[in-house]
Amino acid sequence: MEQDFIFDQQRDKCRNLILFVHGFTGDSSKTWTNKNGSSFPSLLLENAYIKEHFDVGTYRYFTTLLDLFADAKEKTRWIKNLIRRKTHKKERNLEISELASNLSNHFRFTLRQYDNIYVVAHSMGGLLTKCLVSDELKQNGSTKVRLFISLAVPHQGAELSILGGIISDNLQIDNLNPVKHFINSLNQRWVSLDTKPATKYFYGNYDDIVTKDSAIAIDNIEKDVISCAEDHNSISKPSDKSSIVYISVQQFLEEAHKHTHLQDKGFQKLPADEKLDDELFVIKLIIADIAEESQTQAKEVFFNAEYARKLFSSRHDKKQIQLLFDNIRQLYKDSYDGYLADEIMNSGQLLAEVHTKITDSDSNLLKSLSLALQPYHKKGMLHQLANDGESDIWWSQERDLTTRGDKK
Known part of the structure; x- marks a missing residue:
């Protein structure tokens, strides 16, 4: 046989x-x-x-x-x-x-x-x-x-x-x-x-x-x-x-x-020796007076997104990642426009709203070819965008980096 x-x-x-x-x-x-x-x-x-x-x-x-x-x-x-x-x-x-x-x-x-x-x-x-x-x-x-x-x-x-x-x-x-x-x-x-x-x-x-x-x-x-x-x-x-x-x-x-x-590794906590306080995306959170707990969450999802970026290195992967970046940026822009028009909405609410939109859009607008990319990776991609000096991602109307020391 x-x-x-x-x-x-x-x-x-x-x-x-x-x-x-x-x-x-x-x-x-x-x-x-x-x-x-x-x-x-x-x-x-x-x-x-x-x-x-x-x-x-x-x-x-x-x-x-x-x-x-x-x-x-x-x-x-x-x-x-x-x-x-x-x-x-x-x-x-x-x-x-x-x-x-x-x-x-x-x-x-x-x-x-x-x-x-x-x-x-x-x-x-x-x-x-x-x-x-x-x-x-x-x-x-x-x-x-x-x-x-x-x-x-x-x-x-x-x-x-x-x-x-x-x-x-x-x-x-x-x-x-x-x-x-x-x-x-x-x-x-x-x-x-x-x-x-x-x-x-x-x-x-x-x-x-x-x-x-x-x-x-x-x-x-x-x-x-x-x-x-x-x-x-x-x-x-x-x-x-x-x-x-x-x-x-x-x-x-x-x-x-x-x-x-x-995918098997799952969500990773920020290592104790990982220092991100001087990263641009963190400075922007401090300027916007975002709560420390929310800053910690942002650091963790940023860390997970950076880890994923190293694995998604092929030209095809990079094309898919760029499409995700473009769509995440658009979700942010829609919320930021609403934030500017709303006198009551604060920076913390803006951040929470964009994070929620990313989770809600995971199965449609932000759907990716790889099942390994989870919503927390895509939230981290939002902060990767904010970490790019050429990307216009902010959490307050204040955009002066020199005010960082006043917020500490």
Whole structure:
């Protein structure tokens, strides 16, 4: 009986797993192995960061083109197992929802040691992953999947499946049909998810099986899309470490791991040796006569935001961070205009109002691609803005920094 999982690296205390999931008619070896005999998992393990922080494995499930092939394959296995006196399990093509359910149960039991799973999925394996994530989030409100690398996945279906449906009643071929219920239902569920793992969509310029339009899922947030000069088969087996697929996947894994670490670490209290009293954002709070307790809170969220800034270092991350800064600044400006027009409102109320707006806007205006960024990080970003001498963030009508000593 073939194993469901093959590990290139597995350690008892590791909590992070990179899991490769093959596609239609693929397997746990050929899908990922290039013509030089090097596999995608083994190439990744040559990277020091990956090797230190992750286990790496591949998932295998049964998939054949025609039921005729499945029967022939099963007869061969039956004979081999009879000779070896092994128990034989007759397998057949299962529809994608059943494959997703099986993998979800593996997450719960077989892979229970892992808190964080980073999926690299090719072709139909991506639909399996997408179905699993959608089901787990709907049923449990959570999933172990922290990153979803989508390699030439037919999110809008594959037209060749229509021809395949003529010659075979394979349930998996039916699931890939762009006009059938499964694809459309899965897309609707995916779009409706409030939170989902960071997803990176790859498509091959020479892919005649999954087009660019199909390889990019319909979504309600901005998508991160990577094009590469590959076809449908070569995209899952980088030729070497200079391949754009290898370089980008390695980078995404490292970034996602750091983001997961930030999420797991949670809110951090300000260390005793962290001196922020001379920071510009603190001086502005003092000038506005903001209560010391509120100043302490501002220092703590600023500290958390600074910690996050160090982890969100890629160009894509910085673009998302800048968008958050722009929206946070606009929330502040709206409140500050109201403060200037209200003779009763004081500086402390202004600060509290902006903090409340940031919390209330976390699921819409300030929604980010990374689940690691919490409302307290975004409150800290407000004070990062105030710490920028070129950013017009103040908490009182008084804007003279020389009055700092009068407020102490």
